[in-house]
Amino acid sequence: MRVNPPIDMTAMYYREKLKTAGIPEEQIGLFYATPCAAKIAAVKSPVGEIKSAVTGVINIDFLYNRILKFLSLKYTETEPPQTDDLLTSRGILWSLTRGEVTHFSGRGLAIDGIKNVNEFLENIENEKLDKVDFLELRACDESCAGGILIRGNRFLTVERLKNRSEEYGAREDDRNLKMDEGFIDINEHGFLGNIEPRPMGKLDEDLSIALRKMERKRRLMCFLPGFDCAACGAPDCQTLSEDIVKGEAQISQCIFMQQQMIKQNLLSQDHAFRITENIWGAERLEKNCNKMGAEDENN
Ligand code: SF4
Incomplete structure (x- = not known):
């Protein structure tokens, strides 16, 4: 909209x-x-x-x-x-959820949670659903x-x-x-200008370099564990491997790779800790009983 x-x-x-x-x-x-x-x-x-x-x-x-x-x-x-x-x-x-759609008079649907949103968009792409006038799509539950x-x-x-x-x-x-x-x-x-699609996932302007980077990305995926836990600061392993080939991240950002590298004396424990601290901030690693699920969560 x-x-x-x-x-x-x-x-x-x-x-x-x-x-x-x-x-x-x-x-x-x-x-x-x-x-x-x-x-x-x-x-x-x-x-x-x-x-x-x-x-x-x-x-x-x-x-x-x-x-x-x-x-x-x-x-x-x-x-x-x-x-x-x-x-x-x-x-x-x-x-x-439904905060926007309730103000819409046509057929509107509200979807929350990134998996549900993905699934829903796939349904639309596969033409399983039509005649929806307004979609409220929220990534978070x-x-x-x-x-x-x-x-x-x-x-x-x-x-x-x-x-x-x-x-x-x-x-x-x-x-x-x-x-x-x-x-x-x-x-x-109140109104926006033109909305242009953004080039996503482009590895390089030069096609031959982009293909080489794609190969490297696939090689990197042989090493990354595929847990998609986001502890490295990227949302999943694929994204981290893409950031690495673009020169925007290091493989040592993956906390599991860190363990391998420490075992092989390629990285010190201190260095690994500093990498994680840089990603999440020192404060995030300190004790905090107000965080979600901790004993003072609702105090
Ligand atoms: S920390 Fe490692 S396993 Fe977790 S998402 Fe990042 S690359 Fe994947």
Whole structure:
């Protein structure tokens, strides 16, 4: 759908608002606290736009630990920061499965979970399904509530958001009124430009080099274990092997290959640890009982 996503529309709204309040454009920074790694890509290489209206992205789990630490210091006298009360019940539910499709009057279907989405797209490609007007496709189970950067249990997050949406619903009229006072001209900013297919998986511009790289990639796949565990930072072994032949990754990023290399004295234990630390960040490897499934998960 060639419509600007809410994240960009919101950023445009606040940029205009700050400019109207007299803040110079170069001093405005708009950062999105994201539950989702895909949103990082959406900001860095936006679809249908040259540049995203968002300045940068901060992972929610990074913020969560810092805010939790701050709260545990019991600075309760600190006033919460002032925010615009522009949330709506529909806005809160938008991030959950069926959040978009319920606003569509034609035949719309909502699919979540990357495997389900793949399977569904294959059905469409194989012409097993037709006459669908709108598809809401979300990579994560339970949509944004299941984003990999979200803290806590996705089902409890869904429950919390639904409860919050009901609370907001009671005061909905006021909020709709406020939204109409926005600065954004939907016709001017609401629609995207042309969406061109992106060249995916191209190993090289030169076909003969690309073929050699393809051979090398296949050789590498003889060594990589095929667990597709993503511990190397790539989503699966195929992607890591592709990144290696493109010169963007090393085979030592695979944690299983690291063990082989340590056994053969090709890599030290310390070096292997540093590689993993570089991929995931030192903080990720530290003890943290607030992570999903840990004893303080919901505290
Ligand atoms: S860490 Fe190794 S096994 Fe896991 S996805 Fe990466 S290459 Fe594959």
